Amino acid sequence: MSYEAALAAARQGRLYPAVILDGGSAEARRSAALELARALLCEAPAAARPCGVCRHCRRIVWPGGDEATPFHPDFQVLERDLKASTSVDATREMLRTAQVSPYEARGQVFVIASAESLTGEAANALLKNLEEPHVSAPRNFFLLAPSRLDLLPTLRSRSLAVFLGPAQPVDPQVVEPLARAFSAAASSWASSGSPVYLLSAAAALAGAGGWDDPRSGQPWAVAAAAVLRSLPQEDGAAADRRARLALAEALLEGPALRLRGITAERILEGMVARHLA
Ligand SMILES: [Zn+2]
Incomplete structure (x- = not known):
């Protein structure tokens, strides 16, 4: 809510x-x-x-x-x-x-x-x-x-x-290029079905940077903001929007997994595969 x-x-x-x-x-x-x-x-x-x-x-x-x-x-x-x-x-x-x-x-x-x-x-x-x-x-x-x-x-x-939102505000200039790259990868995957685009979608989100600190929520906040920014706005794209929102939601769980020693890249790949596949 x-x-x-x-x-x-x-x-x-x-x-x-x-x-x-x-x-x-x-x-x-x-x-x-x-x-x-x-x-x-x-x-x-x-x-x-x-x-x-x-x-x-x-x-x-x-x-x-x-x-x-x-x-x-x-x-x-x-x-x-x-x-x-x-x-x-x-x-x-x-x-x-x-x-x-x-x-x-x-x-x-x-x-x-x-x-x-x-x-x-x-x-x-x-x-x-x-x-x-x-x-x-x-x-x-x-x-x-x-x-x-x-x-x-x-x-x-x-x-x-x-x-109540991310702990620190996210910079739109950082989010924008990630959102474009993620959106392009997700669309390519949707049209071609080739899993290689799932990995590029994960790579786009991993571009948020700052992953070396496992306790920092900031990279997850930036990645989630990029997913939200990438949502297609046109009519008839509801299913696509839902899939990408599910991914953004899963992103918020990422930091907890990370503290169990799972690398950020693995978590992102897993989420992309689970939610867009
Ligand atoms: Zn009062």
Whole structure:
């Protein structure tokens, strides 16, 4: 789901109870969580939410750790409490608040600031809570993470994912030539059926560069942008568009495979073969 669609659903109070906010910068994820929380709890008419000035909007802010920071009893942020993880104890403590009715607003909002750092036990405690909604007032959880792939599959399957875009903006001047090369290779493959064009399609995407850092999401973002840019716009090209979009979607899974020691070139070849064949 797009961020805009999620915001519209939040205004209407119809947002899915668990939402993953991934991609973007850490700052972008925090801002998105705050705006969605305000849209959910704001007391202005739906179309004007979040108004930014009501007693709820003004106090829904990221916790600052000092007494001057406003506080809303129905909005909680769970931050990573251990060096590298978010503990099950801290998670359970947050979930205890979720057992009681809202204090002031019509619902409650809980933000897990680094959902990728939840321990297995903590993730399962959260999951159990998502599976057993038992309060009458709406309760929304936002799980913030660099990538949804860092979360347990069980947690992902219970949540709606909202992708906020690549961590760093991609340069159109880098994307454009890749998109042209990819498009030419994909069209040649479609008309000739010769697998050699699949490999040139992969080579075009590999041209994004920067693959030597296995943890960098940037080359994948550039390659995915090139696929999107290459989509044929004319009527009757829907099947072709779908195939290329499926490839772009698969590209987003690439970094995880890469961390398992599979080279970028192999992953790209595999994706092209799977999605265009
Ligand atoms: Zn408001």
